[in-house]
Structure formats: structure tokens, C-alpha cells
Amino acid sequence: MDIKQMAKIFKALSNPNRLELYLKISEAREASFNACGECSIADIKSCFNIGAPTVSHHIKELVNANLITTEKRGKFLICKVNTQLTSEVADLLRLTNNS
Amino acid sequence: MDIKQMAKIFKALSNPNRLELYLKISEAREASFNACGECSIADIKSCFNIGAPTVSHHIKELVNANLITTEKRGKFLICKVNTQLTSEVADLLRLTNNS
């Protein structure tokens, strides 16, 4: 993976609110918001102390870093984690560690 | 690990130059700058197109996030990766992935 892309991923996870958002979306697959492992902006927003425009902005950054994907379902936007990318990054970090 | 600490780590890795710096320090253990798996600021600086003050600032951020440790040896500052933290982070990323 290219350094710029890697940095972009880390940047997307570098804001505490956005990171928590991301983790929430990840967890949604298990203790689900809607039993399908998905998570709407309204769901997310109700867990945080930040406004809808900010949530929207954060979501966009996560999508932009390819960490999640979204899908419009009716009025709602459904977010899912891109599990492959996350584990790629984990592997890269692991590589720097072959002590 | 606490969300804020996690975010801090990611922030420290979110700048392309700083990330590359960090990776360079990691690699130094193998294809070494000084055969002891260490890496001085001068070594680093000579690989990048950024000035000494900037390198110094980046190093400080990496130390601050606990990703590296430093040790002054004579005129030189020697940097080493904190491998434990790195693998903790990798594990955390992995965790979001238990599909």
C-alpha cells in the first residue's frame, strides 16, 4: 500500500469522535443497531454529542479513506465497515514489528 | 485502550512525512542506518526533503504518542520504535474485524 493512502486512513481515524463513530459502525455488526449489522446516521447521532452536519462530514471522510461503504435505503444512509482494508492496515503495522 | 489514546496514535501517523519517518525508524532495525537498529535525526533528515526543525517536531509527536523512544548519544538523538505499542494497535484494528 502506498504511504499516502496509509496516511489518509490514519488521518480518518485520528479524530476521537470520528474514531468512535467508526468503532460504533464496526460493532454494529454484532450488537446491532438494526439487526443486519448496519447503522444509520440517525442511530449514530443519537449516541454522540455532535450535530448532523458534523456526523455527515465525518462519514464522508471515512468513506473517502475507504474505511466504510454507504448505501442509501429510503430516507436512511446505511454504513458498513470495509473489513478488508482494516486488516490490511493491521498487517502493515505488524510488518514493521517483525522483531 | 482508551479512545483518546488510540486517536492520538493515529494522529501521529496521519501525516505522510511523519508516517514515512516512523516507517524508516522501524525499518532501521533491519537495513540499518548504524547497524544497531537505530536511526539519528541527521540520518532521517538526509532521506527527506524537510528541514531539521520539522523533523524535530515530528519526532516529538511520535514520542508523545509513545510510538518511539529516543536517547541522546553524544551530539546525536537515537530513535527506536516501541514495537509493543505498534502491535497493540495492530491488534485493535484486527478486533474491529472479527467477521
Add this chain to the structure above:
DNA sequence: CTCATGATTCGATGTTTATAAAATTATAAA
């Protein structure tokens, strides 16, 4: 069609950040 609601865009604002130039400190060598 109208309305309510979920989400996005726009505009503004205060904060953080990356970077460099200049000045300063620390240390080893001559």
C-alpha cells in the same frame, strides 16, 4: 400535493497543524 424527517451542502469561525527561518543550546573536536 404537502408535510415531516433524515441527510447534505454552504458559510462562518475558532483551532490545530506543518513548515520554515532565525535564534539558541549542547556537545565534541581542534
Add this chain to the structure above:
DNA sequence: TTTATAATTTTATAAACATCGAATCATGAG
């Protein structure tokens, strides 16, 4: 002790960022 070199601190600046309120867009319900 003087000098050269490595690194840090200080100061300044331009760019990026997080956040919000207001306006807007999109969609499903009545």
C-alpha cells in the same frame, strides 16, 4: 577555549480541520 555540527526552541504563517447554524435536498407518509 574556540569552532563546527546536531538538535531544539521560538516565532510566524499559510493551510487544513472540527464544528455549528441555516438553508437546501430527498424521500416516504398522510
